[in-house]
Structure formats: structure tokens, C-alpha cells
Amino acid sequence: MFGENALRDRSTVLIVDDDRTVRGLLQRALHLAGYRTAVAADGYEALATLATFEQPITAVVTDAIMPGLAGTALVEEAHARGLDLGIRFYLMSGNMDVIARWGNRASGFHAAFTKPFDIGHVVRQLDEDLAPPPGAEPDVQANGIGWLARALAQHDSGTGAHSNLVTRYTAVLARAMAVPDDIAVDIADAAALHDVGKIGVPEAILNKPGPLDAAEVAVMRGHGEIGYSILSREPHRLAGLAAQIARHHHDRFDGSGYTPLAGFAIPLPARIVAVADIYDALRSARPYKPALSHEEAAACLLVGDGRTDPSHFDPDVLTAFRSALPEFQRIVRYGPGTDETTTTDHKECG
Numbered sequence: 001m002f003g004e005n006a007l008r009d010r011s012t013v014l015i016v017d018d019d020r021t022v023r024g025l026l027q028r029a030l031h032l033a034g035y036r037t038a039v040a041a042d043g044y045e046a047l048a049t050l051a052t053f054e055q056p057i058t059a060v061v062t063d064a065i066m067p068g069l070a071g072t073a074l075v076e077e078a079h080a081r082g083l084d085l086g087i088r089f090y091l092m093s094g095n096m097d098v099i100a101r102w103g104n105r106a107s108g109f110h111a112a113f114t115k116p117f118d119i120g121h122v123v124r125q126l127d128e129d130l131a132p133p134p135g136a137e138p139d140v141q142a143n144g145i146g147w148l149a150r151a152l153a154q155h156d157s158g159t160g161a162h163s164n165l166v167t168r169y170t171a172v173l174a175r176a177m178a179v180p181d182d183i184a185v186d187i188a189d190a191a192a193l194h195d196v197g198k199i200g201v202p203e204a205i206l207n208k209p210g211p212l213d214a215a216e217v218a219v220m221r222g223h224g225e226i227g228y229s230i231l232s233r234e235p236h237r238l239a240g241l242a243a244q245i246a247r248h249h250h251d252r253f254d255g256s257g258y259t260p261l262a263g264f265a266i267p268l269p270a271r272i273v274a275v276a277d278i279y280d281a282l283r284s285a286r287p288y289k290p291a292l293s294h295e296e297a298a299a300c301l302l303v304g305d306g307r308t309d310p311s312h313f314d315p316d317v318l319t320a321f322r323s324a325l326p327e328f329q330r331i332v333r334y335g336p337g338t339d340e341t342t343t344t345d346h347k348e349c350g
């Protein structure tokens with residue numbers, strides 16, 4: 001029925017298999033059932049797709065054994081890179097030992113399908129797991145966040161990739177701080193809108209190739225309040241969280257940030273996003289500065305360089321950052337200004 005498919009249309013399923021015939025078979029069946037699909041031929045391609053696909057992916061159905069990164073290792077790798085938020089993983093294999101060993105919740109898989117599979121069974125299982133409860137409204141909150149993030153990306157070309165990465169770094173940090181997974185997902189989703197107030201900043205200032213003058217800096221600093229005023233009028237819980245983050249992500253723990261708040265008076269989600277945001281800014285090339293390597297950016301946050309200083313950040317978040325350094329390093333950066341090849345040996349943090 002049209003109604004059912006309209007709701008299902010939110011669900012994009014990533015099919016991962018090195019066998020083109022299996023990919024095609026699953027893709028056709030899922031399209032007919034009203035799903036969107038993306039495909040990848042191995043685990044590494046799947047990770048790249050999870051990081052860059054234009055629609056939120058809600059499920060991954062992966063073959064177990066493939067050249068490159070195996071499906072059995074995909075969940076762990078996606079988790080380490082902050083790419084598994086809100087996604088259900090399903091394993092496929094013709095090997096019963098593999099299914100018994102890996103195809104369970106303890107290994108990060110929601111369910112497993114034995115090959116050769118009954119395609120109807122696969123679709124029914126996804127329907128059952130992914131369909132909203134009967135009578136549920138479409139997810140207005142999640143849709144609204146997506147619209148706003150895309151509107152901002154149109155206005156400020158560098159923001160799309162930045163927001164995506166800040167979302168993932170935020171998820172990694174929140175988990176390292178032992179924030180429960182469902183709350184970590186909410187904070188990470190809300191972090192996507194941390195710079196939404198830049199919609200109210202003229203493009204001439206956003207895209208100015210050189211340093212900003214004092215008046216322009218004042219306009220730019222207004223993006224926190226503009227973001228807050230956009231988001232705080234929405235009654236949804238997630239919008240409230242995003243509003244806090246938008247207003248306070250440039251606050252500093254020592255009180256020298258955009259608003260007068262200091263220390264633990266700054267909302268915790270904003271304290272987490274502050275570290276994610278600065279790390280990504282340091283790792284990104286700008287017209288006036290090259291990108292730093294992971295090690296250089298980490299040193300700026302943890303040791304300081306006279307401009308970025310550890311006193312700006314919540315010490316608990318910095319502790320989490322230190323413990324999550326391997327995960328940060330594993331997050332592959334895609335897109336303009338984020339390419340690994342733009343990294344140089346430049347030693348200054350500014």
C-alpha cells in the first residue's frame with residue numbers, strides 16, 4: 001500500500017556483498033518493498049558509503065566473508081569510527097559456523113540470514129525491525145534536522161563535511177564518557193546543527209579568504225545566538241538539545257568563550273561538541289591555513305599552543321578525548337578540505 005511505502009521510504013538499506021548477483025537480487029527485492037538502497041562490494045567501501053551517503057542509512061545487510069574488510073569486522077570498525085549510529089546490522093553467510101560465531105547481538109548483529117536465503121524472509125525481517133510502530137507519525141524531528149543541515153550546507157559550502165565529522169567525533173567522545181548509547185546518538189544528531197546559525201551570517205563573511213576584521217568577527221560570533229533562536233522555538237526535545245549546543249559550543253571552560261558561562265554551567269553536550277568542533281577545525285584546510293595531522297591537532301587540544309589551550313575545555317571531555325585518540329585517528333575524512341592529502345607538516349595550531 002502507498003501509505004506503508006511512504007513511511008518505509010525513510011529507510012535506506014546498505015547491501016554489502018562481493019557477489020554482484022546477490023547485491024542485485026537484494027536490491028531488486030528491497031526496491032519492490034519500498035526501500036531505498038545503497039550497495040558496496042566490501043567492508044571498506046561500506047564504511048566510505050556510511051560516511052558519505054546523502055540519505056541516512058538505517059540498516060546494513062552484509063556478507064560475512066569478503067576480500068578486503070570482512071562483514072564480520074564491519075560492525076566493530078563502523079562503531080570505532082562513529083558510523084553505526086542508529087543503524088541495525090545484519091549478517092549473511094552460507095557457513096553455519098560463521099553464523100553461529102558472529103551472527104548475534106554480542107557481535108553487534110541484529111540478526112543473521114543463512115545463504116541461500118529466502119528473499120521474502122529477509123524483507124519481512126527488515127519490515128518488522130525498521131517499520132515505525134502502527135500509527136506512528138513520520139519522524140519530524142529527524143527530518144527537520146536533515147532539512148536544516150542541508151540548508152546550511154547550501155549557504156556555506158564547507159559546513160556539510162564539517163558537520164558530518166563533528167557528529168561522528170561527538171559520538172565517539174560521548175561513548176568514551178560512558179554516556180548511554182541512545183543519548184549519545186541524540187547528542188551526535190543534534191551536533192549536526194551546531195553551526196546552523198551561520199545561515200544568518202552573510203556569505204561574504206563566511207567565505208572571505210583572509211582573516212576577518214573586528215566588525216566581521218562580531219557578526220560571525222553571532223552565529224551561536226542565531227542558531228539558538230532558530231532551534232529553541234521548536235518544541236521537540238532534540239531541537240532543544242541542538243539549541244543548547246548551537247548557543248554554547250564556543251563557550252570555554254575557563255569562561256573566555258562566546259557567552260559568559262564557564263565550567264560545568266556550560267551544558268555537557270556543548271562541552272563535548274566544543275572538543276569535536278575544534279579538533280575538526282584543526283584537521284581541516286582553510287584558505288588561510290593548512291590542515292594539521294591527527295597528532296598535531298591532538299597536541300593542540302591536550303598541550304596547547306598559546307592559542308588553543310586545554311583550559312578552554314572540560315577536563316573530563318579531554319580525558320575522554322585522550323582515551324579515544326585511536327578512534328579519532330581511524331575516522332577517515334572525506335570531502336573538500338578534509339582530504340588526508342591536504343595534511344602537512346605545519347606545526348602551528350592556529
Ligand SMILES: [Fe+2]
Nearest residue numbers: 194195249250
Ligand atoms: Fe561554530
